[in-house]
Amino acid sequence: MSLDIIRLNDIRRMRDEAELLVDGATVKAAFDRMAVAITTRLADTDPLVFAVMNGGLLPAGRLLSRLDFPLELSYLHATRYGDAVQGEDVEWRARPDANVQGRTVLIVDDVLDAGHTLLAITEHLRELGAREVLTAVLVNKLHDRKAHPGLHADFTGLELPDRFLFGSGMDYRGYWRNADGIYAVKDL
Numbered sequence: 557m558s559l560d561i562i563r564l565n566d567i568r569r570m571r572d573e574a575e576l577l578v579d580g581a582t583v584k585a586a587f588d589r590m591a592v593a594i595t596t597r598l599a600d601t602d603p604l605v606f607a608v609m610n611g612g613l614l615p616a617g618r619l620l621s622r623l624d625f626p627l628e629l630s631y632l633h634a635t636r637y638g639d640a641v642q643g644e645d646v647e648w649r650a651r652p653d654a655n656v657q658g659r660t661v662l663i664v665d666d667v668l669d670a671g672h673t674l675l676a677i678t679e680h681l682r683e684l685g686a687r688e689v690l691t692a693v694l695v696n697k698l699h700d701r702k703a704h705p706g707l708h709a710d711f712t713g714l715e716l717p718d719r720f721l722f723g724s725g726m727d728y729r730g731y732w733r734n735a736d737g738i739y740a741v742k743d744l
Contacts, residue, residue, distance in 0.1 A: 567731045573742045577716060580736035583694070583724050586713030587615075590692060591622035593711050594662070597690070599625040601660040606652060608677065609633040611666035614725035614733055615694045615713075619664060627662075630654040636673050646676040657685035666725035667695040668712070671703040694724055695738065714738070 578586075605627050607616035613631075620629065633650035661681050668674060674691055681689045692711035699718035716738065722728040723735035732739070 567729070570728060570741060571722075571732055571735065571739065574722070574739040575742065576737055577719075577721070577740050578714060578724075578738040583713070583737060584618075586694065587618050587622060590619060590694075590711050590713050594619070594692060595623055595625060597710075598623075598627075598660065598662060601688075602626060602628075603660045603662050604628045604630065604654055604656060605662045605664060606654075606677075606681075607631045608663060608665040608673075609650065610733065611725045611727065612664045615666050615692075616664040618724075619692065628654065632677065634673050634677050646673050652681065652684065656681050658687050660688045661686045661690065663689065663691045665691070665693050667697060667721065668693045668707070668709050669697050670701050671707045674709070675703050675707070695721065695726070697721075 605616070605620065607613055607629070609631055610633070616629070620627070630652060631650065632652045634646055634648050636646055663674065663677055663681070665674060668691075674693075678689045678691065690711070691709040693709040694713040696709060696712045696715050697718050698715055717740075719740040720728070721738055721740055722732045723738045725733055726738070727733045728741060
């Protein structure tokens with residue numbers, strides 16, 4: 557058996573052994589609630605929305621299709637994880653290239669864990685002249701290791717325990733972002 561087949565079998569087994577914390581219908585309902593809150597707050601602001609790659613790609617797609625008002629969409633890529641399971645320093649892979657000067661900006665990402673990456677992105681956009689920077693995450697992990705006390709997103713879909721999560725945009729070693737629902741890795 558090749559190493560690629562063994563690795564894929566391990567990735568499949570990991571999902572089979574994982575605990576389903578949130579089913580797909582509950583994730584859908586969370587996006588519906590977020591869309592209502594975002595529409596109420598941003599419908600008249602001509603916002604510029606940034607999907608944070610790679611984790612924010614799926615949440616942005618599922619969320620933006622629920623927003624029935626004019627907005628511009630762009631992306632950026634800052635990460636502390638890559639395909640690893642533990643974070644390092646924030647690394648910019650693609651800085652924002654849209655003009656944020658004087659704009660209301662919404663950052664969409666998959667999860668707020670400690671928040672170092674989200675803070676770095678927010679600070680960078682403010683330095684570029686954004687009038688207002690708001691954040692939306694599908695999941696806020698519940699723990700006391702936030703980058704600063706009280707750190708939270710402006711729009712949050714779900715509050716989940718501090719476990720290694722994947723699905724609905726979040727990954728396990730680069731895999732399973734596409735999993736419907738949200739899973740917790742066994743023994744991590």
